[in-house]
Every structure is written in structure tokens, then in C-alpha cells.
Amino acid sequence: MADILKPKNTNPRGIPEAPFIDKVENVVKNPDTDFDMIMQMFQQRLQQYKYMELSKKQQLADLNTKIPDIEKNLDVIKHITETKEEGDEELETNYELNDTLYTKATIDVEKLESVYLWLGADVMLEYPLDEAVQLLDERLEKNNEQLKIVKEDLEFLKENITTMEVNTARLYNWDVERRKKLK
Template sequence: MADILKPKNTNPRGIPEAPFIDKVENVIKNPDKDFESVMQMFQERLQQYKYMELSKQQQLKDLNIKIPDIEKNLDIINYIKEKKEEEEEDDEDEDEEGDGKVIETNYELNDTLYTKASIDVENLNSVYLWLGAEVMLEYPLDEAVELLNERLVKNNEQLTIIKEDLEFLKENITTMEVNTARLYNWDVERRKKLRPTS
């Protein structure tokens, strides 16, 4: 009986595949003794799947915030690099004012608050990046782009994996809900047949 939920297959992350009960009689040999424990095992597995699903949904939500942030940061740094390269090409026109040495921009302080900044492109050679856990480090522009591109690739790979896991969990939750419903209905029918007829 303990082998009922032993997975025959798992997904690449080791999440067990739910068995499908074709015939309840094949699973419960002794109804009076086994039904409650089998039902409890199936309900526990269903709850485990639902807990994993919640965890994966939170990871998905976090990635859906991180990925656009990384893309925004990459866009900004690439724009600065572009302006810097243009500035180096136009170095002969040093006497002209407002020839692209300074970028006037708005930037986000938090979700609802923006402020203005003047960026001296000519003297800007590095940026500061938040690495998480309240850590910020300074990186040269090229290294910052390289780091952000690596993170973007990893996060997109993780996003694909989480979406696969969520699809797998959704299918297995459905299977376990069907299984528990079948077990319950089978037991109701069994009990009706056991009732004495008057």
C-alpha cells in the first residue's frame, strides 16, 4: 500500500508524477482497514503539489520583476556606452556646448517617485549595480553589461524551468483531485451497498 504513491517517473527537477487510479479495487484491497490511510496519503500528496505550486508561482512573480529590471538596466548602460562612443568620435568639436557630453534624464527612485539627473558621459566609466542582500558594487561599463547579460540569460532559463514545473504541477494536481474524488465516490457507493435494506 505504501508503494501506491511511489513515483514511477519524475520531472527533471525530481517532482514525482502522480499515479492515476484506474480501478480503486486495485489500490484498496481491504476497504475497512485501508481506505482512510490511502485517502489521507492522496490528500497529503495533493497538498504537497499545491504547496510546490504556490512556491513556484512566487518564484515566477519574482522573475517577472527581475527580468524587466535587468533589461532596463542593460538599455540604460548600452545607451550611455553609445553616447560615450559618439562623444569620442565628435571630440574635435570640443568648443560647442550641449553636444551630447551631458545626458539629462529622469530615473526611478522607487515605484512612484522619479527625479532628474545629469550624466556626464565623457567622465562616466563605471556604474553601480545592486547585487542583492543590500550589496552594491561598482563595475566598469563593459563588465556591467557582461554581468547583466549573464544574469538575464540565467533568469530567462530559470523562467522557462519554472513555467515547465508549474505546468507539470497543474497536471498532477488535476490527477490527484480526480483520484481523491474517485476514492471518495467509491467509498460512498461501497457504504450504500453495505447498508441493510428495509
């Protein structure tokens, strides 16, 4: 009976595939003693899938915030580099001080050789322009790969949640029919 939920397959990240109950009679051998335990096992697995789905949705939201930020930083650095190459001495720009406050700044592009990047955990480091682009490109690539993986996992979880909901409904309906026959 413990083998019912033992995964035959897993996705590449080790998330187990939900079994599909074709015939409830093959799973519940002794209805009087096994049914409640089997139903509980299926409901627990369903809750585990839902928890994993919630976690993956949070990862997706984080990545959907990080990726545009990285792209925006790359665009700014590329604009600075292009302005330098054109021979312009100054660059006038607007920048955000906080959520609702913006101000103008004049940047001496001729002397600008580096930028400061937030690395997280209240850490900011100075990078030469070319190293900053390289670092941001690497982070963008890793985050895009992670985004693809998270989307695959969410799709896998969605399919398995549906399978477990169907299994639970089949178990419940089978038990209702069984009890009707007993009366």
C-alpha cells in the same frame, strides 16, 4: 499499499508524477481497514503538490520582477555607451528617487567609465561599463533559463494536481457506493 504513491516517474527536478487510479478495487484491497489510510495518503500528496505549486508561483513572480529590471539596466548602460560613441559630452535624464519622486540629472558622459549595480542584500558595487553589461547579460540568461524551468514545473504540477483531485474523487465516490451496497 505504501507503493501506491511511489513514483514511477519524476520530472527533471525530482517532482514525482502522480499515479492514476484506473480501478479503485486494485488499490483498496481491504476497504474496512485500508480506505481511510489510502484516502489520507492521496490527500497529503495533493497538499504537497499544492504547496510546491505555491512555491513555484512565488518564484515565477520574483523572476517576472527581476527580468524586466535587468533588461532596463542593460538598456540604460547601452544608451550611455551609444551617447559616448556619438561624441556627446552630456546626457540629461530623469531618475527615480523613490516610488513617487523623480528628478532630473545631467551626466558627464565623457568622464563616465563605470556604473554602480545593486547586487542584493544591500550591496552595491562599481563596475566598468563593459563588465556591467557582461554581468547583466549573464544574469538575464540565467533568469530566463530559470523562468523556463519554473514554467515547466508549474505545468507539471498543474497536471498532477488534477490527477490527484480525480483520484481522490474516485476514491470517495467508490467508498460512497460501497457503503450504499452494504446498507
